[in-house]
Amino acid sequence: MQDARIRLISVISLSIATFLSVPGAILALLWLFLTPKILKGAVKSMAFWVILLFVGIVAIATQLSGNDGISYLVRTSVIILLGFSVYREWHPGEFLGLSVWLFGKKTGFDLGCAMEMSMQGLHEASRAFTRSRSALSLKGMQPGIRLIPAMGFLLIHTRLMRAREQADLLATRGYKAGGSCCPEFRTSKRDIIMGILAILILFFSFMPVRDIFILLM
């Protein structure tokens, strides 16, 4: 999906649809299959499976306590998968463009700038984590609970150092508030179709399953 605006609308629609009902979650999952490459990349992520493990534990506990744990598991898993897939499609500068388009050059620029820096931070943290794991393997050490504080501190420290450098850079360049940015969006036919499908999924998720079949008939 090229157009960040349609992607945002699709994600919001699908997230609400997934949150509302299990059929909505299943339809959102089917929507994700329209971009198999991105879905495959998201599923390959180790972090996705770690988060899913915790969701699974909570779902089991919910089910055992007499509530609908399966529904929780399905809906939350799809929302997480949606998040991971969208994250993989993000390109540097996209949030800035989107935010300026939505909220203008003052508030939009500030908000977009903060979002861009946060996304960069996530990328950097992911890279730092990978390198730390490599360092452990080079030292012949096994990742364990004892190493979590050191690795956590490393991630926080490198992020704080980077944030300070970014703040200095913005101040040096005379940044106070707002800025000029002329966002450009490219919209393909595929983007439009996928956007419409996402809105339709949201629409269907508001309806009981029985009514959907009546509509189809």
Add this chain to the structure above:
Amino acid sequence: MNLSLSSVEWHAGSWKFSADASFCPGVHLVAGRVGSGKTTLALLSSRLIRPDTGTIGYDGIRAQTLSFQYPEYHITGSTLREEAESYGVDPTAACARAGIAGREDQDPFRLSRGELKMFQISCILMRTWDLLILDEPFSALDCRAKLAVCRAIDEIQSGIVLVITHEQHILPRTDYLWEMRSGVLTGLGTLPEALFAWESAPGPVRMLRDRGILPANLRRDDMLEAACRMHEYG
């Protein structure tokens, strides 16, 4: 003992790394411009990333390590003592060697990047390796520290040492010269003859080479000796 990269290829988007090389015991200097694929070579050689095609062979190599360009990536302990112990070396000796004696109980992040780099390189160089890969070992170091690292590399008696760097002025004694050229690893041979084919050669080497003078090696003393010969040749 041998490290071999047979028809190795690795891709990042449209960019391609390729290598067909064999590294025997000795000091191998891998030079090349920024972005030419030096770090990729380090990661592939240490088997931290897998090649898309080709094979990487470790013949007789049992103990191997890689020193990253950024020393922060190596930190796994909350004190320098723990950090040194994670390498299996004596903390007091490691701190002394890095010029930060008596600071064993200090947080590694309280050091400057240069100090941390020196400490991390010292820890690595205090052990014996069959394969030692140093990715940009001189980055963040001052001249004195760079010379100390060069001396330590010169003292290594066995194993394969890959010094991957774009450093132009202070270099260790080198047995074999390699160059990364836009993603392609090119063997230039032994010194001093290899200096003729070195495209990204440092300025002093190029100047001497243009006058038909070749330094015996790349150490500072070798360069000074060759520079002195310029007067003999007029």
